[in-house]
Amino acid sequence: MEIRNYKPADEKGWVRCRVLSFLDTAYYDDVHREKETFENPSIELVAIEDEQVVGLIDIEYDTKDEKVCSEEGTGGMIWHLAVHPDFQGRGIGTALMERAVEEAIKLELEFLEAWTRDAGHSADWFEKNAYRKVDEYYHLYLSDEDMAHSVQPGDDNLQPLYMFAQYTGDDIEQFDSIERKYKCMCYIRNL
Numbered sequence: 001m002e003i004r005n006y007k008p009a010d011e012k013g014w015v016r017c018r019v020l021s022f023l024d025t026a027y028y029d030d031v032h033r034e035k036e037t038f039e040n041p042s043i044e045l046v047a048i049e050d051e052q053v054v055g056l057i058d059i060e061y062d063t064k065d066e067k068v069c070s071e072e073g074t075g076g077m078i079w080h081l082a083v084h085p086d087f088q089g090r091g092i093g094t095a096l097m098e099r100a101v102e103e104a105i106k107l108e109l110e111f112l113e114a115w116t117r118d119a120g121h122s123a124d125w126f127e128k129n130a131y132r133k134v135d136e137y138y139h140l141y142l143s144d145e146d147m148a149h150s151v152q153p154g155d156d157n158l159q160p161l162y163m164f165a166q167y168t169g170d171d172i173e174q175f176d177s178i179e180r181k182y183k184c185m186c187y188i189r190n191l
């Protein structure tokens with residue numbers, strides 16, 4: 001397994017690896033059909049085995065003029081971190097992270113920031129990899145049934161059937177009946 005910088009020729013493999021790796025996670029419907037590009041400078045690494053993309057990490061970082069991270073200081077935001085499901089649990093994610101940390105230290109970044117949901121093992125994985133939780137709020141997916149009991153827009157001709165919303169208040173119990181809801185958590189690793 002080799003870790004190297006992403007090249008445009010990797011795009012198809014990158015997209016496939018990302019989609020497959022998220023299938024069994026709370027982000028299963030967050031599908032990207034093209035690789036994202038960033039306004040700010042970035043660290044973009046792939047793990048390659050038998051000429052296949054088996055892992056990836058994308059980190060866009062703060063500059064003097066444009067901030068990406070939510071925490072103060074100069075940080076890098078991890079937008080994508082994924083290991084192909086057939087290759088998980090073999091140390092590839094950790095190797096990608098450690099290589100990204102080396103690059104981030106060379107760039108004099110002070111921390112890395114990642115957001116993840118409370119379903120699955122990713123929060124534990126970040127904690128094992130020296131991250132600590134600093135913030136949280138909720139992601140809510142309202143089904144058509146949930147929508148029948150929630151606020152509708154004033155225009156009768158416009159009827160939302162589903163909704164994705166974030167909730168930052170203290171009364172999450174009011175949404176107990178909503179089946180698909182997650183705590184979305186911010187993790188920081190100081191460098």
Ligand SMILES: CC(C)(COP(=O)(O)OP(=O)(O)OC[C@H]1O[C@@H](n2cnc3c(N)ncnc32)[C@H](O)[C@@H]1OP(=O)(O)O)[C@@H](O)C(=O)NCCC(=O)NCCS
Nearest residue numbers: 021025081082083088089090091092093094116121122125
């Ligand atoms: C999170 C992820 C990037 C970790 O990469 P990885 O290569 O599987 O992880 P590593 O092999 O480096 O880490 C090993 C640790 O992760 C845990 N782990 C890895 N895969 C796991 C799995 N499928 N189920 C449960 N735990 C798992 C193990 O606890 C293991 O710890 P151990 O060595 O003490 O046993 C990868 O599992 C993944 O792509 N998940 C889906 C996408 C995702 O959640 N991305 C990040 C958050 S948005």
